[in-house]
Amino acid sequence: MPELKTRIREYRARTGMTQGELADRVNVRRETIIRLEKGLYNPSLKLAMDIAAVFETTVETLFSFSDDEADS
């Protein structure tokens, strides 16, 4: 089972954004962001794109699966 890996925490640290602020920006609650960062939750395409838009990057940059890294 491929594991979801995200770089949300890294991007948040870069922009100095808190989990709560990001949650407000993408209209979810903080728990959703926490679980995303821990790789415990697979987001919908809409949420993934919304988060990518906040950090002005692409979905592929933010999210990856552990198998993808092994392949590349």
Added chain:
Amino acid sequence: MKKPIQKLSYRRLYLRHALVGLFMAAIWGGYYALSKLTEGSRILIRFLVFALMIAAVFVTMTVFIFNSARRDREDELARENIAKTNSRFISFMAFTGFVLFIICTCFFGDSQKITIEIHYAWIASVIYLFFAVYYFIAMYFEAKTEAQCAGEEPDDA
């Protein structure tokens, strides 16, 4: 500009709903029991139940309306937990029905008749009990979510 989402613990919200369900179930259960025990004072009991029901409905509606306004309906995690709750609740209902069926077939043989007195009070009580069960299940999933998020600092940047 969109209004920022107000923080709300779903676990607490569901606990409130479950407690309201238990309260209503207790009222109707109590009404049924009292009406069986005290034949003479039915008018008083009915008045008490009526007053309690009005109070409970008022409290329930107030809690539901205020909390509904504060709920984040766009949140995917909450929707996922609601889907899990629905699934578990359906399983619970099916299991309960199956257990009742087994009890009836085991304790009341084919040759015996089962007489069940259907009283609106205990039907109402059972409905509210199921309502409470639903929200206790929902609370369980939200408690799990909160436990997984424990240890994260509120301003973790």
